[in-house]
Amino acid sequence: MPVNAAQKNAIEEVIRALTSATSRRAKRRLADMFLDLVDRDSWPEYYEVIPQPRCINGVKASLAQNKYKDPLDAFQDLQLVFLNALYYNEPGSQISKDASTLKGILENEWKQRPVLPPPPTSAPSSSAQKVHAKKDQQERAAASPAPTAHAQTAAPAQKASFKAPAPSAMNVDPTPQGSSQPTEASVADRPASPEVDVDIGGTPEPEVGGRDSARDGESDEIVRQLEKGLPRWEGFADVGWAEDLGPDRMVNIVAAIAKYRDESGNRLAHPLSLRLVESRAQMRYYKTSQAFDKEMSQLFLKARRWYEIGTEPYGNVLVLQRLYQALTSPNPPQPPYASATKFAALPAGPGTAKPLHASEGDTGVTTYRVSLKDRQLIDEVNFKGWTVRVADWLHLSNPDDPSRPIVGQVFKCFLSQETQRKGQPGVSVCWYYRPEQVCAVAVAPIVLQNLTLPQTFHPASRQFWEKEIFKTSHFADHPVEDIIEKVACQFTARHLRGRPRAPFWYPGWPLYVCDSRYNDRDRVFVKIKNWNSCIPEEVRKKEEFMPIYPFERPVVPRSLPSPFLGGAHKIKAPGGIIDAPEKEKNEGEKVENAAGAAAGAAAGTATRKRPQRKAAAKADADRAAAIAAASSSKTTPVAAPLPLQASTSSYGHVQYAPQAPPQEDRSILAAAGGAAALNNATVEELPPETARLFDRDPETNEVLWFAAPPVDIVHTPPPQHSLKYLAYLAKKRKQTQRQDVMDVDSSAGAPPSKRRKVLPTVTEQLEALLREHGLDKVPQDVS
Structure with missing residues (x-):
C-alpha cells in the first residue's frame, strides 16, 4: 500500500508534534537529542550495539523523497528512534525519560489520524531489544544441552545485560544543526550503578586504598570513560534572576565592571569579553532583566572554567562576579566601588576568621553551631x-x-x-x-x-x-x-x-x-x-x-x-x-x-x-x-612565604594579605617564543571567504576572536522576520515595480504618478554593498 498524499501529510503532522513537544518545567524541546544520528567516529560502540540506528531528520528526509512504500515503515523508523535510546541508555536517565515520553506521543498522535493504518503493538524485529534477546537465547542454547520443546517455549526472552547511561537530553551543546553530535552515546562495558549506594551511617565504609597506593596509568582512562557518559548539566534554571533592571542600568552595570580597578590600580576586566554585552545593552537588545542577567552569568561561568582555581586571573573573575552580584542585589553599593573584602559579605575567610576559641570581646565570624536567631x-x-x-x-x-x-x-x-x-x-x-x-x-x-x-x-x-x-x-x-x-x-x-x-x-x-x-x-x-x-x-x-x-x-x-x-x-x-x-x-x-x-x-x-x-x-x-x-x-x-601586607579588619584582628605571586604568562606572544621569535613575523589579513564566517563587532565591524571555547549552553537564536512580514515587503515591491512600468507607458504630456518611496530591504542593501566592493562573485558555501 503506497503512501498517498493524505497519509504523507498526516505523517508530517505526527513528526511536527514530536519535534514541538516540550518539557513542562524547563520548556525545552524533548526531540532535540533525537534529530540527528550519533557521530560514528566519536561513538563507534553505539553502532556495535544498535543494529538499526535511526533519527527524526532521517525519517523526514526519506518521507520527502517518497522512499516509504507503506506508512507503517515510517512508523517503524520513528519507533526505532526511541526504542534505540531506551535500550542503549540506563533506565531513569534523562534521555530515557524523554524517549519514553516521545514514544507515547508518537503512538497517540498516530492513532488520532484515521487515514493512517493502526500501529503494531509490538516492537519491530530489527529493534535492539529483539535482536539482542535472540542472540542471548542462541548463546544460552549453544552453551547448554539441547532443551526439550516444552522448555524452549517456556524460556523467557531476557533483555541484554548491556546498559550504560548517556548524556541526558539536558546536555546543551552549541553544535549547529546538521552536524553530528553524541546524543545517545555513553560508556560501554560498564556495570550499571546500584539503585542504593548510600552507606553513610555510623559504620565506617571499607577502605579501598591508602595514601601510599599509587595511581596507575589505567585509572585516568577509567575516570574519563565514566565521566564521558554521565548526564550533562542542563544549564541555568529559570529561577532567582534579577528583576527591574532597566536598559540604562544594564549599561551602567557593564560599564562599572569594565572600568573597575583594584587597590593597586589594575583593571581586572581583561579576562572577560564585555564589549558584546555592552553593545547589546546599548542597543536595547535585552528585552527582560532575566535575559541580561543570564548572559552575564554565562560569561562569568565561561571565565571560571577557562582559568584554574588558585590563579590570579581566576581570582579577578570572582571579584568581578561578586561586584556584579552586588550591583544587581536589592541594596547595590554606590560609586566609587571599593571594598576591603573584595565585595564579600564577611570580613574574613578561612585562615583569618576569628577562631572559635578567641578571647571575649572580639566580634566573631564563625560559630560552633548553626544559629536560629532572627x-x-x-x-x-x-x-x-x-x-x-x-x-x-x-x-x-x-x-x-x-x-x-x-x-x-x-x-x-x-x-x-x-x-x-x-x-x-x-x-x-x-x-x-x-x-x-x-x-x-x-x-x-x-x-x-x-x-x-x-x-x-x-x-x-x-x-x-x-x-x-x-x-x-x-x-x-x-x-x-x-x-x-x-x-x-x-x-x-x-x-x-x-x-x-x-x-x-x-x-x-x-x-x-x-x-x-x-x-x-x-x-x-x-x-x-x-x-x-x-x-x-x-x-x-x-x-x-x-x-x-x-x-x-x-x-x-x-x-x-x-x-x-x-x-x-x-x-x-x-x-x-x-x-x-x-x-x-x-x-x-x-x-x-x-x-x-x-x-x-x-x-x-x-x-x-x-x-x-x-x-x-x-x-x-x-x-x-x-x-x-x-x-x-x-x-x-x-x-x-611571600611578603605580607598588614591591615586591621573591622573586628579588631590584624590581617595579613599575601602579595600576588607572579603568574605564568599564557599570552600568544609567550606561546610563540617571545618577542625575539616574532622579528621576522608577517601579518596577513584574513581572506574574505574566511572572515565572513565569523561574527563581527557591531560598532567597529572587526572580526571577533575569543581566547576560550564556548560554554556548553545553547544560545537563544536572534529574532528573524516573520513570513507574513516578508510577504508584505514583496507585495510592496511588486506594486512599486508595476507603477514604474505604468509611468513609462504613459503619455509624454502626463505628469508622473506620485509614488511613496519604499526603503530597500536589508538583503538588497547587502547585495548592493557586495557588488560595489566586487564581492558578489565570491562562491557561496553549499551546505
Missing part, C-alpha cells in the same frame, strides 16, 4: 539560576583570597529577619579548608613587626589527595550574593568507587574529596571514621543522598606532597612546615571524638562544653611566640 528557615533558596538546598556544597566568596573560594556545605537555608536584611535569603554553611589555607594564628594580643606569619601548619611528610579539603567546626552565615556556584565533595570511600549521580554533580563542576577533619586549635588532622556526623541531620541515612555511578574498579586519587615543599606542585602562599604534634600521633581518637561531638552540637544532636577562654587566649599567645621562634631557627624547616 531568621525563618526555608527549604531552598534560588539565586542566579541555582537552586540551593540543605546538604549542597558551594563555592562562596573569600574576602582574603578570591582565587581560592570558600568551600562550604549548606546546613540551613533561611530568610533573614534582621532589620537591615529583612526578608532577604541566605545560607548557613560549614566551612571546609584547603591544604594551603588551614588556620591562621590569632595575633590580636601580639604586636608583630617585620615578621612573616605562616597560615598553614602540617608535617613535611603529610600527603594530600588531589583537590582534598578538610572538614572543620566553623559555621558561618552567607547571603545569597556570596554564592559563586554549586560544587560537590565526596568522602574518600565514595570518591574511590565512583562519581556522584546527577543532580548532585555534573561533569565540569569542581569536585573535591574529604578524608579528614582539621582541628585548627591544635593543628592536627584526624581521619574521619563516622561520616554520619559530617552531614546535616536532614539528609542522614537518606537513600537519595549522593549515590554514585561506580567505576569498573576502585580508582585512587593522585597523592600530592605538601604545597610548601619543592617540586612541580609547590605554591607561593603564606605557610610553613612543622614537626608532627604529639596529639596527632597519640591522641587522634580523642580529638576525633571531640570533633564528632562538635559537629553533632552544630546539628542540634549533641552538646560540647566551650573551653575556658582565658586559658585558650594564653595558649594562643604561647603558640604565636613559638612560631616566631621557629621562624628564626635554623633547625626547623619553614617555607619562605
Whole structure:
C-alpha cells in the first residue's frame, strides 16, 4: 500500500508534534537529542550495539523523497528512534525519560489520524531489544544441552545485560544543526550503578586504598570513560534572576565592571569579553532583566572554567562576579566601588576568621553551631539560576583570597529577619579548608613587626589527595550574593568507587574529596571514621543522598606532597612546615571524638562544653611566640612565604594579605617564543571567504576572536522576520515595480504618478554593498 498524499501529510503532522513537544518545567524541546544520528567516529560502540540506528531528520528526509512504500515503515523508523535510546541508555536517565515520553506521543498522535493504518503493538524485529534477546537465547542454547520443546517455549526472552547511561537530553551543546553530535552515546562495558549506594551511617565504609597506593596509568582512562557518559548539566534554571533592571542600568552595570580597578590600580576586566554585552545593552537588545542577567552569568561561568582555581586571573573573575552580584542585589553599593573584602559579605575567610576559641570581646565570624536567631528557615533558596538546598556544597566568596573560594556545605537555608536584611535569603554553611589555607594564628594580643606569619601548619611528610579539603567546626552565615556556584565533595570511600549521580554533580563542576577533619586549635588532622556526623541531620541515612555511578574498579586519587615543599606542585602562599604534634600521633581518637561531638552540637544532636577562654587566649599567645621562634631557627624547616601586607579588619584582628605571586604568562606572544621569535613575523589579513564566517563587532565591524571555547549552553537564536512580514515587503515591491512600468507607458504630456518611496530591504542593501566592493562573485558555501 503506497503512501498517498493524505497519509504523507498526516505523517508530517505526527513528526511536527514530536519535534514541538516540550518539557513542562524547563520548556525545552524533548526531540532535540533525537534529530540527528550519533557521530560514528566519536561513538563507534553505539553502532556495535544498535543494529538499526535511526533519527527524526532521517525519517523526514526519506518521507520527502517518497522512499516509504507503506506508512507503517515510517512508523517503524520513528519507533526505532526511541526504542534505540531506551535500550542503549540506563533506565531513569534523562534521555530515557524523554524517549519514553516521545514514544507515547508518537503512538497517540498516530492513532488520532484515521487515514493512517493502526500501529503494531509490538516492537519491530530489527529493534535492539529483539535482536539482542535472540542472540542471548542462541548463546544460552549453544552453551547448554539441547532443551526439550516444552522448555524452549517456556524460556523467557531476557533483555541484554548491556546498559550504560548517556548524556541526558539536558546536555546543551552549541553544535549547529546538521552536524553530528553524541546524543545517545555513553560508556560501554560498564556495570550499571546500584539503585542504593548510600552507606553513610555510623559504620565506617571499607577502605579501598591508602595514601601510599599509587595511581596507575589505567585509572585516568577509567575516570574519563565514566565521566564521558554521565548526564550533562542542563544549564541555568529559570529561577532567582534579577528583576527591574532597566536598559540604562544594564549599561551602567557593564560599564562599572569594565572600568573597575583594584587597590593597586589594575583593571581586572581583561579576562572577560564585555564589549558584546555592552553593545547589546546599548542597543536595547535585552528585552527582560532575566535575559541580561543570564548572559552575564554565562560569561562569568565561561571565565571560571577557562582559568584554574588558585590563579590570579581566576581570582579577578570572582571579584568581578561578586561586584556584579552586588550591583544587581536589592541594596547595590554606590560609586566609587571599593571594598576591603573584595565585595564579600564577611570580613574574613578561612585562615583569618576569628577562631572559635578567641578571647571575649572580639566580634566573631564563625560559630560552633548553626544559629536560629532572627531568621525563618526555608527549604531552598534560588539565586542566579541555582537552586540551593540543605546538604549542597558551594563555592562562596573569600574576602582574603578570591582565587581560592570558600568551600562550604549548606546546613540551613533561611530568610533573614534582621532589620537591615529583612526578608532577604541566605545560607548557613560549614566551612571546609584547603591544604594551603588551614588556620591562621590569632595575633590580636601580639604586636608583630617585620615578621612573616605562616597560615598553614602540617608535617613535611603529610600527603594530600588531589583537590582534598578538610572538614572543620566553623559555621558561618552567607547571603545569597556570596554564592559563586554549586560544587560537590565526596568522602574518600565514595570518591574511590565512583562519581556522584546527577543532580548532585555534573561533569565540569569542581569536585573535591574529604578524608579528614582539621582541628585548627591544635593543628592536627584526624581521619574521619563516622561520616554520619559530617552531614546535616536532614539528609542522614537518606537513600537519595549522593549515590554514585561506580567505576569498573576502585580508582585512587593522585597523592600530592605538601604545597610548601619543592617540586612541580609547590605554591607561593603564606605557610610553613612543622614537626608532627604529639596529639596527632597519640591522641587522634580523642580529638576525633571531640570533633564528632562538635559537629553533632552544630546539628542540634549533641552538646560540647566551650573551653575556658582565658586559658585558650594564653595558649594562643604561647603558640604565636613559638612560631616566631621557629621562624628564626635554623633547625626547623619553614617555607619562605611571600611578603605580607598588614591591615586591621573591622573586628579588631590584624590581617595579613599575601602579595600576588607572579603568574605564568599564557599570552600568544609567550606561546610563540617571545618577542625575539616574532622579528621576522608577517601579518596577513584574513581572506574574505574566511572572515565572513565569523561574527563581527557591531560598532567597529572587526572580526571577533575569543581566547576560550564556548560554554556548553545553547544560545537563544536572534529574532528573524516573520513570513507574513516578508510577504508584505514583496507585495510592496511588486506594486512599486508595476507603477514604474505604468509611468513609462504613459503619455509624454502626463505628469508622473506620485509614488511613496519604499526603503530597500536589508538583503538588497547587502547585495548592493557586495557588488560595489566586487564581492558578489565570491562562491557561496553549499551546505
